[in-house]
Every structure is written in C-alpha cells, then in structure tokens.
Amino acid sequence: MATIHDVARAAGVSISTVSYALSGKRSIADSTRRRVADAALSLGYEPHAGARMLAGTRTQIFAVTAPLRHDTYAPAHMAFVLAVATAARRHDYDILLLTEDEATKGLSRVASSRLVDGVIVLDVSVKDERIALARTLGVPTVVIGIPEDPDGLACVDLDFEAATRLAVDTLTDRGHRRFALLGHPDEIYERGSNFPIRVRDTFTAYAAEQGLDGRFLTSETDSAAVRATVDALLDSPEPPTALLMHSQESVQATVLDHVRERGVSVPDDLSVISVGSTFDTTRFSPALDVIPLLPHATCDAAVDMLVAALPEPPEPRVQYVAPEYRANGSIAPVPAP
Amino acid sequence: MATIHDVARAAGVSISTVSYALSGKRSIADSTRRRVADAALSLGYEPHAGARMLAGTRTQIFAVTAPLRHDTYAPAHMAFVLAVATAARRHDYDILLLTEDEATKGLSRVASSRLVDGVIVLDVSVKDERIALARTLGVPTVVIGIPEDPDGLACVDLDFEAATRLAVDTLTDRGHRRFALLGHPDEIYERGSNFPIRVRDTFTAYAAEQGLDGRFLTSETDSAAVRATVDALLDSPEPPTALLMHSQESVQATVLDHVRERGVSVPDDLSVISVGSTFDTTRFSPALDVIPLLPHATCDAAVDMLVAALPEPPEPRVQYVAPEYRANGSIAPVPAP
DNA sequence: CTGAAAGCGCTTACAG
DNA sequence: CTGAAAGCGCTTACAG
Structure with a gap:
C-alpha cells in the first residue's frame, strides 16, 4: 500500500504538500498539483483511514441505527437505509450499520470511540431509548421520524x-x-x-x-x-x-x-x-x-442537516418534508346523488 | 473524551500496562488489572478507533456489499444484512454497508484505505463485477451465494x-x-x-x-x-x-x-x-x-470463515450449509389411487 | 510483572 | 507557494 511518503517522493515534494494538494486546503501551484495527482494515481494511493481519523477531525463515517422490530415493514425499512447511504455518499460519507438489540450500547460505543462523525436515528418508536441517548451522545445526531418529545432534537419527517x-x-x-x-x-x-x-x-x-x-x-x-x-x-x-x-x-x-x-x-x-x-x-x-412516504427526500434532508451540523451541534428543530401527490386513477368527481 | 493517558494516570501505571491490561495480550498482576479496569470504567474510556487502526493491525470493521437490484426481495435481503451484522458483533466487528451503484468503487476505496479488515459479498449475481474484484482486493473476502466461477473464492451457501x-x-x-x-x-x-x-x-x-x-x-x-x-x-x-x-x-x-x-x-x-x-x-x-434459506446459519458460517481468514487469506472453498425441514402440515401420505 | 519509547500515516499550525 | 516538524492515541517490540 502506498503511503503519503511514497507519493511525496514520486512527486518530488514534501508530505504536507501532498496532503494540501489532495485536500485543496491551501493554494498549490498548478504544476505541483498535477504532479502530485499523477503520482497518487499511478501509485493507487488512498489515504489510510485510521491515520486520517487520528490526525484529522473527521472520520467520514456516519452511524445509522436501524433496529429491526417485529412489526418492521422490511421494504420501507430498507428504502430508508439505502436512501441514507446514498445521500451520505454524496458527501463522501460511509455508513456504519448498527442493528444491535441494545441499540444504545452500539451508539455509545461508536460515539465514544470517535468512529463516527454523526448519527442518523431511523424509525423512532414512541418510547425509544435511543432518543434520550441522542441528546447526550456528544456526536451530532439527526432523527428521522418524530419522537414523542422532540425537544432539543434535530428531526426530519414527512409533513x-x-x-x-x-x-x-x-x-x-x-x-x-x-x-x-x-x-x-x-x-x-x-x-x-x-x-x-x-x-x-x-x-x-x-x-x-x-x-x-x-x-x-x-x-x-x-x-x-x-x-x-x-x-x-x-x-x-x-x-x-x-x-x-x-x-x-x-x-x-x-x-x-x-x-x-x-x-x-x-x-x-x-x-x-x-x-x-x-x-x-x-x-x-x-x-x-x-x-407516499418519501425516503429519498427525507433522508437527503436528514443527511444535509447532519453535514451542516458537523462544525457545531445541530440546531434542534423539526424539519418537515413536503408531501407529493401521485395520481393513479382512483379518484373522480363526486358522483351525482 | 478520556485517553489511554488519563486511564494510566488514574490507575498509576504506564500506558502500555493499560493497553495490555485491557487487551489481555500479556499477563498482568490481578491487582493492576483491577485498578486499570476500574479507572477505565469510571472515566468512560473507549479506545480511539482511528488510533487503533493506525497502531494496530485491525480495524474491527467488515464491509458488506449488498447492492439493491430491481428484483431484490427486500425482506430476505434485510434478513441477510441483519444476520451478518449480528454475527459480526459476536466477534466485535461492526459493519460498513456499501450499497453504491458502482459496488466495485466502494469496495476498492474501503479496502485500499484500510478501513475494513474483511469483506462480505452478499447476493452475488451470475455476472457480478464484484467477483473479479474479490480475487484481487488484498483484503480477506467471503462470498455468500455461489457465483458462476467460484475458483479461488471462499463461498458459503445453502446446500x-x-x-x-x-x-x-x-x-x-x-x-x-x-x-x-x-x-x-x-x-x-x-x-x-x-x-x-x-x-x-x-x-x-x-x-x-x-x-x-x-x-x-x-x-x-x-x-x-x-x-x-x-x-x-x-x-x-x-x-x-x-x-x-x-x-x-x-x-x-x-x-x-x-x-x-x-x-x-x-x-x-x-x-x-x-x-x-x-x-x-x-x-x-x-x-x-x-x-427455507437460512440467513443466520449462512451468515454465521460466512463471518466465521472471514474471522478465521484474518491472519492469512481465506482458503478458497465452497462451504455448504445443511438444509432444514420445517413441517407445517402440507404433506400427507400418498392418497390411495 | 511492568515501563519507556518507537512508530503507525496522516493533518495542520508554524515558519519562511 | 512550499517544507520541517509536532502531534493525534494507540500497539508492540525492546528492555529490565
């Protein structure tokens, strides 16, 4: 596996220049940028995820907690998980899937080990132990669905x-x-x-x-x-x-x-x-x-809220997703009496 | 967030002792182990995931590639994803869910960034671009289902x-x-x-x-x-x-x-x-x-194979899961002619 | 049985 | 516009 040192050597620059050239976080001479990009490409360089997590401030991973309950409707559940994953990838985020019975344990674990930058809570139930946790997790959290008491939480749901x-x-x-x-x-x-x-x-x-x-x-x-x-x-x-x-x-x-x-x-x-x-x-x-429920619109909004919340905790609020009407021919003018 | 240094200070030992005491990788005096455990617990210490990945040899994450195709039967698909996640947790592994359209891109990315220790390929199709990739990924890989040409692959499936x-x-x-x-x-x-x-x-x-x-x-x-x-x-x-x-x-x-x-x-x-x-x-x-298909038996076997393969690449082989008969009253002795 | 130290591969002030 | 260096928080030989 190529490291940043290999790329630096190949491009004839320092490792900080490689880092900046690839991240775009400071201005780099065009010719330098090109040499770095070429070197990275030809070496198949991919930054070490662990090193990034340790040195940087982001892991590029969101946790999704999606417990399977006895009354879970699988196709909808999957549509939401998939929609979250797709939306996350657009922001260069991967999804860590938490399905454990004790959902709170998994959440605490990944949050305090700094494995994830944020959490999406799917499919909240009326009495959901994950809600109390979400308020104290120390990691930005967005809830899809609206719990009994949404105070202090960032929530997204169909209106x-x-x-x-x-x-x-x-x-x-x-x-x-x-x-x-x-x-x-x-x-x-x-x-x-x-x-x-x-x-x-x-x-x-x-x-x-x-x-x-x-x-x-x-x-x-x-x-x-x-x-x-x-x-x-x-x-x-x-x-x-x-x-x-x-x-x-x-x-x-x-x-x-x-x-x-x-x-x-x-x-x-x-x-x-x-x-x-x-x-x-x-x-x-x-x-x-x-x-219908709108998994894509809802999850897009949730991921956007979460990404916006990365620099600072998310502003607690409930965001409603506008409904859409899909006509399939099952309505007609009122019949004559 | 408490670090290993905080725990070491609280327990009055060095950080290496903390590390060994918690991992059990070398013998530690009982009294020391107890002090370390107490300190870790009271500080709510959870090792930094990125630091572990960088210093250690394991990330404790498996990637699961589970593309959603138009003919995917959602409940079964979810049962398998869930069964993999549950089996993985028993080995202290989390699941990174890859659902991207270009499945190969996500796989290459997480493998070469060393984000995952292994890969589980779900729901292989007859012509699956992930199969060719699996052979060259440089990360232990187990396939659930049997592709057209299983040569050189570790596969698990119902018999x-x-x-x-x-x-x-x-x-x-x-x-x-x-x-x-x-x-x-x-x-x-x-x-x-x-x-x-x-x-x-x-x-x-x-x-x-x-x-x-x-x-x-x-x-x-x-x-x-x-x-x-x-x-x-x-x-x-x-x-x-x-x-x-x-x-x-x-x-x-x-x-x-x-x-x-x-x-x-x-x-x-x-x-x-x-x-x-x-x-x-x-x-x-x-x-x-x-x-029936047996998601749990199959995924347990797949995760076991993957865990066994961590020290060295998995031995290519096809492992069959034994079928089970579930009687529900729909058969009877042959009727008299 | 335990500790001091190197080193994993990055990011990011600091310096020029 | 670029580089040398500190430091992130662990794990693991090395040493005693």
Whole structure:
C-alpha cells in the first residue's frame, strides 16, 4: 500500500504538500498539483483511514441505527437505509450499520470511540431509548421520524399534516363533502403512535374546519374485521364518497377487494387515496392514488442537516418534508346523488 | 473524551500496562488489572478507533456489499444484512454497508484505505463485477451465494442439492412416486441463475435415479400463466401427488389458490413443499412445509470463515450449509389411487 | 510483572 | 507557494 511518503517522493515534494494538494486546503501551484495527482494515481494511493481519523477531525463515517422490530415493514425499512447511504455518499460519507438489540450500547460505543462523525436515528418508536441517548451522545445526531418529545432534537419527517390536508383538498376540489378516514387498530392510537395520531387529528380538525362530514374509523387488521368495517361504512345513511386510508397494506388490499365485491366502483362510486404509505399502491386493483412516504427526500434532508451540523451541534428543530401527490386513477368527481 | 493517558494516570501505571491490561495480550498482576479496569470504567474510556487502526493491525470493521437490484426481495435481503451484522458483533466487528451503484468503487476505496479488515459479498449475481474484484482486493473476502466461477473464492451457501433431495426423500418416505417441480420463468434458467438451475438439475437427476416420475415445469409469474400451468398439470394423465415449488412468493400463493378452487385438497390430494424459500410460508393457506434459506446459519458460517481468514487469506472453498425441514402440515401420505 | 519509547500515516499550525 | 516538524492515541517490540 502506498503511503503519503511514497507519493511525496514520486512527486518530488514534501508530505504536507501532498496532503494540501489532495485536500485543496491551501493554494498549490498548478504544476505541483498535477504532479502530485499523477503520482497518487499511478501509485493507487488512498489515504489510510485510521491515520486520517487520528490526525484529522473527521472520520467520514456516519452511524445509522436501524433496529429491526417485529412489526418492521422490511421494504420501507430498507428504502430508508439505502436512501441514507446514498445521500451520505454524496458527501463522501460511509455508513456504519448498527442493528444491535441494545441499540444504545452500539451508539455509545461508536460515539465514544470517535468512529463516527454523526448519527442518523431511523424509525423512532414512541418510547425509544435511543432518543434520550441522542441528546447526550456528544456526536451530532439527526432523527428521522418524530419522537414523542422532540425537544432539543434535530428531526426530519414527512409533513403528515400537510399530506392529510392535501388529500382532503384534492377531493373537495372534485366536489366531495362526505369523507371517511380508515386508520390503524385502536391499540396503535392508545399507545401513542406518532403518525397515525397526527393524521387522525389533522383529518378530524380539518374536516370540521371545512364543514365536511369527516368520519374516522379504526379496524383490526384481520380480513373479517376489515370487511365488517367497510360494510358498516357503506351501509350507513349517506355513506362517504371519498375514502382516505392510512393503514397497513393488507388492510387496504382487503378494503378494495370487499368494496368491489359489494359492487361499489372505484373511482366512480368511491374515490380513494392512500395517505402516508410505504408500499406500492399501483399493485392494487385498482391502483390507488397515494401520498407516499418519501425516503429519498427525507433522508437527503436528514443527511444535509447532519453535514451542516458537523462544525457545531445541530440546531434542534423539526424539519418537515413536503408531501407529493401521485395520481393513479382512483379518484373522480363526486358522483351525482 | 478520556485517553489511554488519563486511564494510566488514574490507575498509576504506564500506558502500555493499560493497553495490555485491557487487551489481555500479556499477563498482568490481578491487582493492576483491577485498578486499570476500574479507572477505565469510571472515566468512560473507549479506545480511539482511528488510533487503533493506525497502531494496530485491525480495524474491527467488515464491509458488506449488498447492492439493491430491481428484483431484490427486500425482506430476505434485510434478513441477510441483519444476520451478518449480528454475527459480526459476536466477534466485535461492526459493519460498513456499501450499497453504491458502482459496488466495485466502494469496495476498492474501503479496502485500499484500510478501513475494513474483511469483506462480505452478499447476493452475488451470475455476472457480478464484484467477483473479479474479490480475487484481487488484498483484503480477506467471503462470498455468500455461489457465483458462476467460484475458483479461488471462499463461498458459503445453502446446500440446494441437499435441500432438493431432502424434499424428495421426505415425500417418497410417504409413498409418493409422481412429482412435479414448479420453478421460475424460463428466462431465469436461460440467463444462468445459480440456485434455480441447481435445484432443477438435482431434481431431474435424483428423480431419474430413483425411478420417479419427476416433471419440471416453468411458468411466467402472472396469475393467468400460473393458473394455466396448474391446470395443465392437474389435467394431465396421472397427475402428480407431490409438488415442490421453487418460485417466487406470489406464484406459490396463486398455485395454492387455484388448486383449492379446483377442489384439490392440500395435503390430502396433493402434498406440497416449498424449497429454498425466503418468505414466510406459514402465511399461506394452507401453511406450506418449507426448506427455507437460512440467513443466520449462512451468515454465521460466512463471518466465521472471514474471522478465521484474518491472519492469512481465506482458503478458497465452497462451504455448504445443511438444509432444514420445517413441517407445517402440507404433506400427507400418498392418497390411495 | 511492568515501563519507556518507537512508530503507525496522516493533518495542520508554524515558519519562511 | 512550499517544507520541517509536532502531534493525534494507540500497539508492540525492546528492555529490565
């Protein structure tokens, strides 16, 4: 392995000149720079990572803590890990993946050994031991998702409030006045889950504000429960013409199946939008309009925040990522009564 | 951050004694070891990772290259990444995740900067640019999966040959003589995919060897094609009593649906085993017996090989992981004619 | 059983 | 515009 000394010798300069020529941290005569670059290239020189960490102030590594929980939806989880890695590489950062059961132990270890310049916390849960740690880690940290108490933390997340209003607005623009939102099982709301509650509260408040009929429904995830929920909704007097779904993939699939079985056509009889989903709604029949989670936009923002925080600790704040509407043909103007 | 000097001062010894006391690399008086350990603990001392890399011979980091391809099945992919990380931690190793499009560039970079002590190559494809690189990387490398030409490489993989024979044996033990194997679309075999071909060839050879009726079928993945394939099979004279499936999840689900629609009962009329699957076959109805991919066993073996290879390059060889049979009630004795 | 010291390969003030 | 040198925090022969 070539060292900086080899490059210096080959280029006929000192090692400090090599260092500066390659880093661009001070002005170097063009001819010198060229000779150094040539020497480095022909020797296949790559600076020793450990030496850089020790002498410099940066390791060029971020830790990503991404614990796998029993209810983790693997494709979304991976999309986020991948998006973080891709964004990090654009800033010349590599990703150290921490998946340990005791996530805090791994975080403490890599932070206090100065292995990483920063930490990205993925997929925070309501009671997440990593959150308390993040405040005291001594290493810049950005959280993706919003914990119960985001005080003093730098967080990034999809703007679920805007997403919910966007879904409603899109449908009121087409004349809809009677809405339902199908959410997660009750248990999710009881244990204080972040996004579902934000979506629910935004929906009910916004519907009230606009004078809309806005019904909020929860359902267990088994097929029978979902079908019963759909039946109750469709059999009610003045059933809704517009349905938002913020629930898991299988539930949304079952809803569409059962609606079709009941002879209700999407979008002619019922307009449907999937809100805040991580899965591919074009595989449904019919394909659903969706306001999806945005792993790339979210992770780009998180990595940008982290890189900006390297000179000094990140400014605590919550940054919201703007939602995007993806039309797939599942909405239509309100049907004539 | 406490350094080794702080610990030495607090314990009243030299820094070399601290280093040896913590590493255990030479014998230390018990009382000294205790004082050092106490000092380290109370100061929250964690050795500087960069300094260790520079002075020592190990970085305690493995690179994992896990490119996401369009046909990557996310849950399996994640299971392998996670299993590697877990196995690595047992040897005090962290995982640097390389997902770049140009996988070779990332590998070269981390290898020549001496950032990692070893490399695990996940999910090798038939023509994988990482394979040629692995032979010349100058860093111990272990491949999970078996590339077209495994010469000179250390590889670990499920023993698909044994898995296939195990499936057949399990059914012949119950009297079955007429078998079908449903594989992937033709294209997969034409482009030389590794496992599907190994399963197919083992199946046909083993069936012939045992004097069994062993039909091999391929099918496109869309529902209509799968149903037509099932129809052709069931409508043939002397249809099989045992079906092995080595195909994607949705295809297996469709087969089960259509078999049920045709009034054929699993396992009473037809015994079914899923071979080499990465997904949860207990979610099917009926739940399927399966000889699954074994991420943990495979990744444990790979990490063990890599750790063993640290002092010297890994001995090139292909290590097969023994298959396991998981019964879920989808097989029965051959029905009376 | 323990210590003093060299040296790993960089970065970055300091000096000119 | 460039160089000589200190120093980052460890590990590990060398010495006793």
